[in-house]
Amino acid sequence: MASEQSDAERFDACTHDPAVAVGTGDTGRLAAGLSVHAVEANQGVGIALASKGNLLTDAAARPAPLITDRPLKLRAQWKLKAGFAPRDIEGRLVIRNGTSEYVFRQTRRVEGTSNWTANFFSWTVPRCLVRAETAWAIGFYDLTTSGQAGTGRLPATGVTPLAPWSDKMELNVVFVPINATRGVGGQTCVSYLGQEASHNTDFSNTQIQQDLKAYLMSILPVQNVNMVMKPPMDVSWGDACDSDWPTFTALRTLRAQEAKGDNWYYQGLVPFDPGWSGYAALADDSRQADRTSWAEAWDYLPILSAHELIHNNGLSHRDGNITAWGWGPYDGPYPWAGRPSLGTLKDPASYRDIMNAGASGTMWIDVGAYKSVAQRVRTLSSW
Incomplete structure (x- = not known):
């Protein structure tokens, strides 16, 4: 590193x-x-x-x-x-x-x-x-x-x-590493939907936090990401380790308790492999919207984290490639297996839209999603 x-x-x-x-x-x-x-x-x-x-x-x-x-x-x-x-x-x-x-x-x-x-x-x-x-x-x-x-x-x-927007454009997100357990107070889940849950990223590592921030700042239309990394939280995933509802409940409860503001997102980081699953509420731009999500915290974590946050900004899945050239202002390095490369230009002929239903290592945000997120970020940043 x-x-x-x-x-x-x-x-x-x-x-x-x-x-x-x-x-x-x-x-x-x-x-x-x-x-x-x-x-x-x-x-x-x-x-x-x-x-x-x-x-x-x-x-x-x-x-x-x-x-x-x-x-x-x-x-x-x-x-x-x-x-x-x-x-x-x-x-x-x-x-x-x-x-x-x-x-x-x-x-x-x-x-x-x-x-x-x-x-x-x-x-x-x-x-x-x-x-x-x-x-x-x-x-x-x-x-x-x-x-x-x-x-x-x-x-x-x-x-x-040049005529850029001069508005404040910031994303506020609290990340909560989730220790998924079997039942209430049970053993750590060793699998999810048949996939091994063997990866435990040390999110207390400041370099890893900064690398995640760099990816979000590169792919989303923001001037800054105000990011908080919480200590890990034990959350039951049910007797079969297949239920994410307790995670959503825990995130919503924590969000309400901390009362940081209506423009703060809360995302759970779950140590499941192969690292291409997650879920988010399709939130609107109202103050009472549910801005919570979770993402598997390994191979494609940066992609999945951004993907679920974009869902939280109201966008559904979109299949296909990006339609405009992509570029990330803030380069790596990245410790994850699905290492995104930011400093290079992204050719629409070879990069898939990050809002595809299935993740892969060659993904970037499409211009339509970028515009939609920019409009939402501008609204929330004004609160």
Whole structure:
């Protein structure tokens, strides 16, 4: 396991790439024969900001929102004119916040057709630079000073608003490790639905807690996850170790006793294998909604935890693949067998929607679920 980081180091630090400069976005010469064809913003799911060389300025029409204070990956495709000579090009992303300007650079060889699979420019903007007033521009610049200047910039002059939501976006969740027992005060269950119950993750380990938090912060549209990990609780799963109702009762009782607020979720972590079961109430956005769930706390725990929390936000199962490119701002490591990889882009051709009824290791949130959860999180965060 990698060396432990503090929450501030992993989630809150605003570290700029060494290529970032201040106030030099329009120096140099735009590359001739090259234009900005498409732009995608990604804080979890890909959102088009430009298509076919045209800006998409209606933020309300986006399939899902962007939000402030969350890392942002911006990608740009190019379009070549006839006669363009393949060469190294510097792609620049300008981020402007009020009177402050930051320039992100990437140099790559430009040739052939641009696409989101391999041929594109990419820049990552730290969370502290994604603000309500943030505006952006992208330009493609020649590395030499000779030849004819081009028009490879979008917008042609100035900057265009990013238009993220500026609301508070936080998820509040209490996790309760569950020791499943046979009957009241009986022995620990050794199986559930015929599956071995042999894994007992040490959830008092701060690194494991932080890894779970990192996954939830990556896949859900939030600025922060306020997470509490309780001591393990003994709960009967019935004489046959097959009843989860006592777990729901225990979670609801604890939630009522602690009275942390209507916008707090309570999730039981049950040490059953093979790690693909769980259950949650399909809660609405009312204050009295039942925001409780449980998930098997092993192989696919991060996926299952997010899956059940999304159910708690009112979404049912959905089969199929994701329909937009995915990306996780906060990378692992992860100790679980179903290790999710966050720092890489998620291709819709190979990643299944996390709301499929059956879990697997290659899953991510679809844009529709991301939007729905964002709307719910915004409502609950306002309470």
